[in-house]
Each structure stands twice: as C-alpha cells, then as structure tokens.
Amino acid sequence: MRQDEQSVLASSFGTAAAAYAEHRPDYAQAAVRWALDGAPGVRVLDLGAGTGKLTATLLGLGxxxxxxxxxxxxxxxxxxxxxxxxxxxxxxxSIPLPDASVDAVLAGNAMHWFDMDVAGPEIARVLAPAGVLAGLWNVMDDGVDWVAGLAQVSGSAAIGPRDTPVSWRAETAEMHLPKSGAAARFGSPEQAEFAHGQIRTADSLVATLATRAGMLVMPEQQQQATLGRIRDFLAGRPETTHGEFTLPMLTCVLRVRRL
Incomplete structure (x- = not known):
C-alpha cells in the first residue's frame, strides 16, 4: 500500500468516532492478561487508543x-x-511521555498503522527495561461457516488483511520489528489467539462493518451497495436473521519484550 493511501485510511476513523465507540468490540480479558504477562509493573500505555475500547479492558484488570x-x-x-x-x-x-515511564505498551487494532521505523525506537524509549510491547486485534473466526460466507460477501474493504485468523498470522508475523537497527531493542515476537465474541444483531453488525477504514473511504454509492449485500446475506442466514446472535471472534495478540 502506498504511503498516501495508508495515511487516508488511518485518518478516516474520526469521521465515524461515535459509531466506532458504539459498535466496535472490546477485547478478550484473557488476551490482555497474556499481553501483559511478564511486564515489570502495572503502568500501561494504550497507544493509538481510539475511543478507549482497550483502555476500558485494561482498567478492568487493574x-x-x-x-x-x-x-x-x-x-x-x-x-x-x-x-x-x-x-x-x-x-x-511521537509519544508525549518521558523515557522509561511505562511497563507495557499495548495497541488495540492500531499497530498496523504505525510507521515502525520511527515508532519502534520511540516505543523502546518510553518502555522500562524488560517492558512489553503488544498489539491486539479482534478478528472474525472464519472457521465458522456463516462467518466465512460473510467474509466472501463483504469484500476486502469490510473484512480485509488481519481480519481473519490465517491472514492475521501472516500479516503480523514481524510487524513489531522496525526496518532499522532499532529492531535489536526487542526480542523475538510471540503470537497467541483467544476466543472472543460480540453480541450483535444484523443491523448492528452492518453498523460495525461500516466503521472499517476501507468502508469509510469508499464512495457513497459503492459503500451502500456493499452494505446492502451484507444485509441481504445476514437476512438469508438462519444464524443471523432473527434477533441477537454472537459473532464468533478471536482476540489475537502479537507480543515482544524490550531488551
């Protein structure tokens, strides 16, 4: 992806901030606990915090x-x-915190927007020795038949790279590592996945998918056509056509340690 395209996508969320706050899922507590495991203390930076989905989970864990x-x-x-x-x-x-001021840096559905050539050394700067850096992503479990069908109907703008388990593993395998010598500041990356779910209706799932960056930058006519296909699919599936259902998800975590 070109840098200008990346910038447009990354800056799109503010146009739907209220919808993002209402419809995006939280993070599995087990995943957040694993992300923090081994951190030298409880001071945590939620980086690229958005509307506070991960922040709230962290607060709940003390x-x-x-x-x-x-x-x-x-x-x-x-x-x-x-x-x-x-x-x-x-x-x-450009993190507005002093050197070695946090024990962990976590990023919820945000690390793929970071310029790690610059962000890697900056994150290393604010982390205490032996501190933890972890990215968390909520992905749809396309091992479930109807979710796999939804992914096919939705297209990559709504369900794209990192949004299903297999693509997440491939896309994030070395995401933590800057392309410069600063990579030496972190150890080897570890990946883990944790079962999660979100209670949705057909309407609220459509609203959730509408907050994806690819959807937000899409021309209006194309966006409405895509959302229409998704609505039709959900209306035609017994799992999603009547009332509330659980959207099968995983919270996936990529973790490294500050050396």
Missing part, C-alpha cells in the same frame, strides 16, 4: 493506564467515556 491517540474526534469520545483516564494527544511516532 492497570494504571495512560491513553495516547492522534485523532481529536476519537480522543473526545475516549475522554467522554472514560473521564478519569489520562488521555493525551499524540502518536506512536
């Missing part, structure tokens, strides 16, 4: 959290939802 988010609309939603959290404007490439 972490001391500071959230950093570059998009002002997303940051406003986070501050509204979690007024007691220290929430700062900043980015992975």
């Amino acid at each position: 972490a001391e959290v500071v959230a950093v988010e570059p998009d002002s609309a997303m940051l406003a939603e986070l501050r509204h939802a979690l007024p007691g959290v220290r929430a700062l404007s900043g980015s992975a490439e």
Whole structure:
C-alpha cells in the first residue's frame, strides 16, 4: 500500500468516532492478561487508543493506564467515556511521555498503522527495561461457516488483511520489528489467539462493518451497495436473521519484550 493511501485510511476513523465507540468490540480479558504477562509493573500505555475500547479492558484488570491517540474526534469520545483516564494527544511516532515511564505498551487494532521505523525506537524509549510491547486485534473466526460466507460477501474493504485468523498470522508475523537497527531493542515476537465474541444483531453488525477504514473511504454509492449485500446475506442466514446472535471472534495478540 502506498504511503498516501495508508495515511487516508488511518485518518478516516474520526469521521465515524461515535459509531466506532458504539459498535466496535472490546477485547478478550484473557488476551490482555497474556499481553501483559511478564511486564515489570502495572503502568500501561494504550497507544493509538481510539475511543478507549482497550483502555476500558485494561482498567478492568487493574492497570494504571495512560491513553495516547492522534485523532481529536476519537480522543473526545475516549475522554467522554472514560473521564478519569489520562488521555493525551499524540502518536506512536511521537509519544508525549518521558523515557522509561511505562511497563507495557499495548495497541488495540492500531499497530498496523504505525510507521515502525520511527515508532519502534520511540516505543523502546518510553518502555522500562524488560517492558512489553503488544498489539491486539479482534478478528472474525472464519472457521465458522456463516462467518466465512460473510467474509466472501463483504469484500476486502469490510473484512480485509488481519481480519481473519490465517491472514492475521501472516500479516503480523514481524510487524513489531522496525526496518532499522532499532529492531535489536526487542526480542523475538510471540503470537497467541483467544476466543472472543460480540453480541450483535444484523443491523448492528452492518453498523460495525461500516466503521472499517476501507468502508469509510469508499464512495457513497459503492459503500451502500456493499452494505446492502451484507444485509441481504445476514437476512438469508438462519444464524443471523432473527434477533441477537454472537459473532464468533478471536482476540489475537502479537507480543515482544524490550531488551
């Protein structure tokens, strides 16, 4: 993907910040616990925190959290939802925290937007010795038949790279490692997956998929056509046509340690 395309996609979420806050899922607690396992303390930076989905899970596990988010609309939603959290404007490439000030850096559905050539050394700077860096992604379990069908109907704009387990493993295998000598600041990456789910209706699942970056930048006519195909598919499946259902998901984690 070209840098200009990446930038457009990465900056699209603020246009749907309220919908993102309402419809995006939280993260499996077991996955967050694994991400933090071995961290030298409880000071955690939620980097690229969005509207605070991961921040809320971290708080529920007793972490001391500071959230950093570059998009002002997303940051406003986070501050509204979690007024007691220290929430700062900043980015992975320019973190507004002192050296060695956190024991873990976590990123929920955000690390693929980071420029790791710049962000890698910056994350290493704010991490305490032996600190943990982990990215978490909620992906759809396409091992379930109807979810696999949904992925086919939706197209890559709605369910794309990193959105199913196999593609996530391939796309994130070395995502933590900067392309410069700063890679030496981190150990070898580890991957793990944890069962998760989200209670949805057909309408709320359509609304969730509409908050994906590829959908947000899509021309209106094309977007409505895509969402229409998704609605038709969900209406035709016995698992999703009546009332609430559980969307089968995994919270997938990629973890490295600061050397």
